[in-house]
Amino acid sequence: MPARYRIIIDRVACIGCEVAENHCPEIFMLSSGDGKCSIKPRYNVKTDDTVSIGIIPESLLHCAEEAVDACPVSAIMIEPT
Numbered sequence: 599m600p601a602r603y604r605i606i607i608d609r610v611a612c613i614g615c616e617v618a619e620n621h622c623p624e625i626f627m628l629s630s631g632d633g634k635c636s637i638k639p640r641y642n643v644k645t646d647d648t649v650s651i652g653i654i655p656e657s658l659l660h661c662a663e664e665a666v667d668a669c670p671v672s673a674i675m676i677e678p679t
């Protein structure tokens with residue numbers, strides 16, 4: 599079975615800078631409601647005011663890592679499922 603990874607966005611720390619979405623629009627988007635980052639519906643498993651969690655395939659790992667490295671407040675984490 600192909601590897602999958604869990605993406606966790608700390609939506610309290612997020613400043614809504616759009617950098618994650620610019621680096622990896624396949625996974626990340628700004629929510630129209632509060633202007634903070636969340637996982638796109640296709641990969642989203644849970645989003646509330648404080649956190650957004652998604653599961654992505656290995657094919658998107660590099661994309662997610664670019665967003666992690668670029669986030670100015672270190673609000674994105676990746677862990678194996």
Ligand code: SF4
Nearest residue numbers: 612613615616618669
């Ligand atoms: S790069 Fe970080 S601070 Fe900026 S929108 Fe994405 S998660 Fe939020």
